[in-house]
Amino acid sequence: MPTRPSNGNPSPAPPGDLEAVIEQERLPAGREDLPEPLIAHSQRERILNSMAASCAKKGYGATTIADVCEPAGVSRATFYELFKDKEDCFHAAMELALAEAMGRIVAVYSPDKPWATMVRDAAATFLDLLATRPGFARMALVEAPSSGERAFELYASGKRVLQSLLERGRDDPVEEQAIPSTAGRAALSAAESLIVGQILAGNTARLPELLPDIVYIAMVPYLGQEEALRQSRQAERAIVAADD
Amino acid sequence: MPQGESAKRERWRPPRGRHRLPPEVIARSQRERLLEAAARVVAEKGYGPTTVADLTREAGISRTTFYAMYEDKEACFLAAYDTIADALVRRVSAAYEEEGDWPRRARAGLAALLDALAEEPGLARLALVDVAAAGPAAQRRYRAALQRLMPLFDEGRDFAPGGRNLPANTSRMAIGAVAGLISDELAEGRAEQLPDLLSDLLFATLVPYIGPAAAAREVGGRGQ
Numbered sequence: 001m002p003t004r005p006s007n008g009n010p011s012p013a014p015p016g017d018l019e020a021v022i023e024q025e026r027l028p029a030g031r032e033d034l035p036e037p038l039i040a041h042s043q044r045e046r047i048l049n050s051m052a053a054s055c056a057k058k059g060y061g062a063t064t065i066a067d068v069c070e071p072a073g074v075s076r077a078t079f080y081e082l083f084k085d086k087e088d089c090f091h092a093a094m095e096l097a098l099a100e101a102m103g104r105i106v107a108v109y110s111p112d113k114p115w116a117t118m119v120r121d122a123a124a125t126f127l128d129l130l131a132t133r134p135g136f137a138r139m140a141l142v143e144a145p146s147s148g149e150r151a152f153e154l155y156a157s158g159k160r161v162l163q164s165l166l167e168r169g170r171d172d173p174v175e176e177q178a179i180p181s182t183a184g185r186a187a188l189s190a191a192e193s194l195i196v197g198q199i200l201a202g203n204t205a206r207l208p209e210l211l212p213d214i215v216y217i218a219m220v221p222y223l224g225q226e227e228a229l230r231q232s233r234q235a236e237r238a239i240v241a242a243d244d
Numbered sequence: 245m246p247q248g249e250s251a252k253r254e255r256w257r258p259p260r261g262r263h264r265l266p267p268e269v270i271a272r273s274q275r276e277r278l279l280e281a282a283a284r285v286v287a288e289k290g291y292g293p294t295t296v297a298d299l300t301r302e303a304g305i306s307r308t309t310f311y312a313m314y315e316d317k318e319a320c321f322l323a324a325y326d327t328i329a330d331a332l333v334r335r336v337s338a339a340y341e342e343e344g345d346w347p348r349r350a351r352a353g354l355a356a357l358l359d360a361l362a363e364e365p366g367l368a369r370l371a372l373v374d375v376a377a378a379g380p381a382a383q384r385r386y387r388a389a390l391q392r393l394m395p396l397f398d399e400g401r402d403f404a405p406g407g408r409n410l411p412a413n414t415s416r417m418a419i420g421a422v423a424g425l426i427s428d429e430l431a432e433g434r435a436e437q438l439p440d441l442l443s444d445l446l447f448a449t450l451v452p453y454i455g456p457a458a459a460a461r462e463v464g465g466r467g468q
Contacts (some may be wrong), residue, residue, distance in 0.1 A: 001375045003425060008433045013334040059379065059380060061379070078408065111302065142380075142383070145376060146376035146377040147377075172250070178463075178464070179447075179456055179460070180443065180444045180447050180448075180463075181444075182425055182444040182447075182448070183447065183448070183451070185424070185425065185428070186422075186424065186425055186444070186447075186448035187421065188424070189420055189421050189423070189424020189425060189427075189428075190418065190420040190421035190424070190448075190452075191420075191423065192420065193390075193416070193417065193419070193420020193421075193423065193424060194413050194416055194417050195417065197387060200380070200383060200384060200387065210413070212411055213411040213413040213414070213417060214417075216414070216450060217411075217412070217414075217417045217421075220451055220452055220455065220456065221447075221451050221456050222456070224455050224456060224457070225406065225454075225455040226455075229406075229409060229410075231353035232411055
């Protein structure tokens with residue numbers, strides 16, 4: 001039985017130092033000036049976009065090189081100049097998706113912000129990103145976890161970064177009690193499961209509406225019910241205000 | 245809903261080869277035999293490498309019989325998956341029916357789930373991890389099976405003082421937390437150690453409904 005590298009307990013970077021965590025996970029560095037990198041002009045980026053689109057439409061397993069080349073308007077020869085094979089291309093598309101996600105999260109992250117504000121902003125920006133990039137959303141959260149070791153490892157590193165961000169809540173818990181070390185991972189799995197359910201149901205565009213639920217589940221182990229509910233309602237009001 | 249010791253102890257793994265089956269099982273339909281064989285083979289080999297020939301050989305049926313029942317490997321796997329999920333949900337539900345308040349019953353249900361999974365690491369991995377690799381239809385089946393546990397979690401709303409005010413997707417997320425923690429263990433090959441996870445799973449189940457302080461008290465045992 002193949003075993004995967006442990007995703008349970010990443011060797012801890014100092015809490016609060018998110019960029020160090022990203023560095024440690026060897027993720028493509030989050031650039032602060034990401035100028036819509038997925039709106040591609042180069043052949044390479046067009047190919048990565050159509051890889052994500054095909055994964056969303058028919059899944060990674062069923063995707064062929066032709067599915068990737070035709071919408072991108074490139075020849076097979078060009079494809080093989082840029083990528084070794086389908087898996088190599090998928091991996092590059094995952095790296096691009098992660099780079100953008102990490103870039104967005106680093107942009108809202110600041111050690112000076114209260115933890116709750118930071119978690120809410122990170123969750124909001126992550127949901128918005130997924131909603132505007134449905135192909136990449138499905139690729140990164142539905143396909144990658146089940147498409148081989150390399151893709152799984154990238155997916156798992158992204159998740160560990162989010163976990164580190166969340167676990168900063170352990171620094172200043174309002175209530176004094178024994179919170180299990182798996183609380184952050186549990187909250188992240190809870191949010192992920194809700195998000196993946198919506199993606200599979202074809203509701204990717206409506207993911208931002210999940211913010212109040214996700215804010216609640218992320219905060220309740222650390223801040224208690226009352227404060228987590230207050231934060232959740234505040235997030236809900238912000239969504240309603242944005243819709244008006 | 246089945247209750248009592250027999251239901252709690254019900255084996256959720258299909259019996260090993262045909263030769264060991266008691267007469268009444270041999271008399272069962274070829275379909276049941278095939279579904280049991282499919283669960284066994286996929287749990288041992290993984291979904292990808294399994295062929296229709298593996299399934300017919302293990303079930304002792306002809307290819308013609310196979311294709312009369314199922315269009316392809318995937319259709320057969322999905323039907324087998326439903327059978328496994330049924331057995332698991334029945335076992336969890338039987339344990340959950342135990343006397344006591346909601347946290348106590350949640351603990352009993354989770355313990356039954358962990359014991360069942362630890363008994364059969366191959367099936368456990370099939371049910372919670374490998375299912376993701378078997379395509380979108382299988383993933384939907386997996387999620388549908390999880391949703392069948394929803395009423396058990398929703399009772400947390402009735403139990404909790406402020407249960408009505410909780411976010412709409414609270415139960416869906418609590419189930420996701422439990423399934424995620426279990427899948428992480430299974431993916432790392434730690435099926436046999438799953439029962440050690442009970443405290444963490446109980447905390448993850450209770451915390452959205454009753455908050456961290458009360459959840460920690462329940463995990464630690466009352467009166468402490």
